[in-house]
Amino acid sequence: MSYPRVNSLKTPDDFRKRLAELDIEMLFDEEIQPAPTGPLAAPVKSSAGLIGNRFSILPMEGWDGTADGKPTDLTQRRWVNFGKSGAKLIWGGEAVAVRHDGRANPNQLVLNDANEREIGELRTLLVDAHRQSFAQTDDLVVGLQLTHSGRFSRPNDKKKLEPRIAYRHPLLDPKFGITDDRPLLSDDDISHLIDDYISAAKRSKKLGYQFVDVKHCHGYLGHEFLSAVDRPGKFGGSFENRTRFLREITAGIRAEAPGLEIGVRISIFDYFPFQPGPEGTGVPSGQGDYRYAFGGDGTGLGIDLAEPEKFLSLLEELKIDLVCLSAGSPYYNPHIQRPALFPPSDGYQPPEDPLVGCARQINTVAKLKATHPNLLMVGTGYSYLQEWLPHVGQYQVRTGGVDFVGLGRMVLSYPELPADVLAGKTLERKRICRTFSDCTTAPRNGMVSGCYPLDPFYKERPERLQLAALKKGG
Numbered sequence: 001m002s003y004p005r006v007n008s009l010k011t012p013d014d015f016r017k018r019l020a021e022l023d024i025e026m027l028f029d030e031e032i033q034p035a036p037t038g039p040l041a042a043p044v045k046s047s048a049g050l051i052g053n054r055f056s057i058l059p060m061e062g063w064d065g066t067a068d069g070k071p072t073d074l075t076q077r078r079w080v081n082f083g084k085s086g087a088k089l090i091w092g093g094e095a096v097a098v099r100h101d102g103r104a105n106p107n108q109l110v111l112n113d114a115n116e117r118e119i120g121e122l123r124t125l126l127v128d129a130h131r132q133s134f135a136q137t138d139d140l141v142v143g144l145q146l147t148h149s150g151r152f153s154r155p156n157d158k159k160k161l162e163p164r165i166a167y168r169h170p171l172l173d174p175k176f177g178i179t180d181d182r183p184l185l186s187d188d189d190i191s192h193l194i195d196d197y198i199s200a201a202k203r204s205k206k207l208g209y210q211f212v213d214v215k216h217c218h219g220y221l222g223h224e225f226l227s228a229v230d231r232p233g234k235f236g237g238s239f240e241n242r243t244r245f246l247r248e249i250t251a252g253i254r255a256e257a258p259g260l261e262i263g264v265r266i267s268i269f270d271y272f273p274f275q276p277g278p279e280g281t282g283v284p285s286g287q288g289d290y291r292y293a294f295g296g297d298g299t300g301l302g303i304d305l306a307e308p309e310k311f312l313s314l315l316e317e318l319k320i321d322l323v324c325l326s327a328g329s330p331y332y333n334p335h336i337q338r339p340a341l342f343p344p345s346d347g348y349q350p351p352e353d354p355l356v357g358c359a360r361q362i363n364t365v366a367k368l369k370a371t372h373p374n375l376l377m378v379g380t381g382y383s384y385l386q387e388w389l390p391h392v393g394q395y396q397v398r399t400g401g402v403d404f405v406g407l408g409r410m411v412l413s414y415p416e417l418p419a420d421v422l423a424g425k426t427l428e429r430k431r432i433c434r435t436f437s438d439c440t441t442a443p444r445n446g447m448v449s450g451c452y453p454l455d456p457f458y459k460e461r462p463e464r465l466q467l468a469a470l471k472k473g474g
């Protein structure tokens with residue numbers, strides 16, 4: 001199925017008409033108000049410090065660290081671009097493993113003794129780049145995303161999953177070749193891992209990061225705990241047990257790294273895994289009752305916010321005010337997680353107009369913000385809106401539907417978009433991410449990630465030809 005391209009929706013009426021055809025509500029402002037008075041330029045106070053505007057850069061790794069988990073020049077370039085973006089909240093930079101076996105790929109950064117100097121340098125480079133472009137940095141907040149990749153760990157070989165699982169999943173285990181004899185992480189293993197998170201948080205504090213994100217999204221281990229309804233013992237079953245991982249890490253950080261703030265990026269709802277169906281369009285991999293989607297309504301295809309609400313209340317109890325909302329997983333339902341017109345090479349054709357996916361995330365966040373107004377929420381799902389991104393983002397911030405507009409892929413193709421919006425400039429159309437998914441297809445095929453179609457730096461790299469051949473099936 002093909003869908004109209006967003007750049008063909010040239011006027012507010014065109015955009016409104018398309019939204020009406022899709023029967024989705026996604027309100028937007030027609031006029032963008034620049035800094036210093038516009039809603040997107042309003043500073044906000046957080047536990048981690050003053051945040052000078054309403055743009056946040058979402059974490060994005062590049063599969064470009066060294067084998068021992070240090071950043072390379074490509075990693076540094078991405079962080080410098082994050083600094084130049086003008087966004088005042090850097091949500092985590094990229095996923096950094098707290099230990100080797102939890103790396104999502106053999107090039108993921110690892111925060112340990114040997115690497116801490118270089119991982120600290122990333123923050124310094126980002127802040128310096130920000131200072132050069134915008135002078136002021138006392139309203140810039142930079143966090144580090146801490147992760148263990150759980151069932152999606154590939155620490156040693158790009159092609160070899162070495163899963164560490166919290167429970168047996170009836171659909172994901174067979175989908176990813178996990179056999180019945182694979183041992184579960186024991187409660188003891190989990191307690192050791194909690195210690196590793198706390199050590200990584202202590203290092204992050206020493207390196208000057210203002211907060212750490214205890215990642216709970218995208219099917220990785222933190223997220224898996226939230227749906228561990230069948231797991232026996234203290235990390236599974238009840239809501240209390242399923243959130244013990246977060247609560248114990250939080251308590252450890254509070255005791256051992258006082259002053260370091262904590263954020264949580266969470267997949268606030270989830271669906272069935274999807275797979276290519278007839279003609280390559282995504283279809284659910286399961287049917288009937290589905291109890292393994294945190295924030296799901298039991299059908300695998302709908303949302304129930306009862307547990308997400310409880311989770312957000314728990315964050316408030318834990319005195320965590322920074323939360324970044326995402327959804328689903330890039331491995332098993334990418335159309336939920338990062339709406340795109342063109343799927344990555346291992347994906348499926350979108351089963352819905354990607355605008356529906358944007359609206360699903362944006363409207364869910366607005367509902368949660370209404371019930372938890374004291375939490376500072378970063379929203380996801382904006383890149384696919386393209387020309388309409390600032391319009392929808394400003395409306396959501398202006399009306400209190402979200403605190404920060406989170407930007408993922410858009411800053412890979414067009415790092416200065418936030419600065420341009422705030423300065424009231426017309427967007428550079430040629431740099432707008434059109435969701436070609438090369439930044440996902442490349443790493444799925446063993447290459448470094450980057451915006452090969454639009455970033456002149458990546459356009460020149462040899463991988464571009466390799467990607468072109470791959471897409472042609474060559």
Ligand SMILES: Cc1cc2nc3c(=O)[nH]c(=O)nc-3n(C[C@H](O)[C@H](O)[C@H](O)COP(=O)(O)O)c2cc1C
Binds near residue numbers: 326
């Ligand atoms: C190349 C790439 C790398 C990513 N790496 C991470 C990551 O390290 N941690 C994370 O939480 N999300 C990661 N994501 C997801 C993004 O943060 C974001 O949720 C997603 O791209 C949807 O936002 P967008 O529509 O603005 O792109 C990554 C996405 C891409 C495209």
Ligand code: SF4
Binds near residue numbers: 433436450452
């Ligand atoms: S490769 Fe570039 S244009 Fe394509 S999705 Fe990624 S950032 Fe967007």
